[in-house]
Amino acid sequence: MVCCPCQSGQAFVVCCQPLHRGRPASTAERLMRARYSAYVMRDPAFLYRSWSRATRPPKRELATGQPTEWLGLEILRIEQGGEQDDCGLVEFVARYRNGAGEESLHETSRFRRENGRWVYVDGECRQEGEA
Template sequence: MSTESGRVAGSGPTASRPAGSRPAARACPCGSGAGYTECCGPLHDGGSAPTAEALMRSRYSAYALGLDAYLRDSWHPSTRPLAIELDDGTQWRRLQIVDVDRGGADDDVGVVEYRAGYRNPRGAAVLHERSRFRRENGRWLYVDGDMLT
């Protein structure tokens, strides 16, 4: 996820949390309503996302928590950038899944449209994207996305 500055946004909803730290007993940053240890935490620890939406949610949480290694590992090699530089000045506030097309347990491709609210030194904004995912060798990967207005 890139903000209007072009940098990949990162660092979580609480600026005091060091990048890469995880909220063990708190609600998952993805907004699913589940605890982090039951939701995105297991994926960040090497588990496989069962659906494209689950991968999208885990990637949002990874941006919010500053988990750049997870973002790199969950990005398809054909489109993965050489480096991921997270913007510590961005605080991710809310994820809204707008639409999901395929991306289920029996699919090999999926599309997830989402809106991600964030705040940075320039103020509050929303990133709206339609992301494409592909499952290879049983593992969902982010391929690319189209920014929407």
């Protein structure tokens, strides 16, 4: 079995792959995980589709400028984003290797439903060391 890059402990084919192929995410966390997996698997088309129309960058920017290697995802906090909600927050740390060293991205992402489907809106990054 190919373990899902989002580290859910499930196989990719039953975890994030169905979302990459078009199944709607049931919760904001599921979409967050699928987006992380899409970064790992270098699937800019999914990143684009799962990004709010209001805030998404041009498609070509998503295909470039990504870290060399993603090392792991840890979800720290979830607010709303459930099956009955229309918006939600997911706070996470994603570790990656860029050039020589390991770095991490600590972000609180905002999600909302557009036409019934969860999409990523934007996120606030936190520098390591801040309270």
